[in-house]
Amino acid sequence: MSRIQTVVSDLRNGLGAVKLRPDVKKxxxxxxxxxxxxxxxxxxxxxxxxxxxxxxxxxxxxxxVKEPGVSPELTVEFANNDIKKIPCSRIQSSDICKQFLSATTEGSA
Known part of the structure; x- marks a missing residue:
């Protein structure tokens, strides 16, 4: 498998490789x-x-942000102007991704 095929395969598979709800804007x-x-x-x-x-x-x-002491945060904006904030302080990336997917995939509303 070439390097490009490996990269594309990694993008298509794994944690986070899903379609989000259509109302996710940003x-x-x-x-x-x-x-x-x-x-x-x-x-x-x-x-x-x-x-x-x-x-x-x-x-x-x-x-x-260059200043220390800023709490890391993942913000999701929806088409109806709702905002979901996911705090990321002292959480592993896989847990951040699971929380994000829980809030933005079809099973949630």
Whole structure:
């Protein structure tokens, strides 16, 4: 398998490789490079590419804050202007992804 085939296969499979609800409008990940933000950084590197690949119509934004002490947070905006905030402080990336998918896939409303 070539390197490109491996990358595409990884994007299509694994945690986060799902279609989100059609009313998800925007996803914002905010974190600092310091303190307890490792889960958010790993989520950005491991899970967010899969989510973006499988949901090209949704806007994704990443805010890396330089000041320490900022609590990492994943914010989901829906078409009806509802906002769901998922705190990411001291949580592993897989748990962040599971909480995100619970709030944004068809089974939830």
């Amino acid at each position: 996803v914002t990940l905010m974190f600092s490079r310091k303190s307890d933000n490792a889960g958010a950084r790993y989520f950005l590197r491991e899970n967010m590419p899969r989510i973006q690949y499988n949901n090209p119509a949704i806007e994704f934004e990443v805010k890396k």
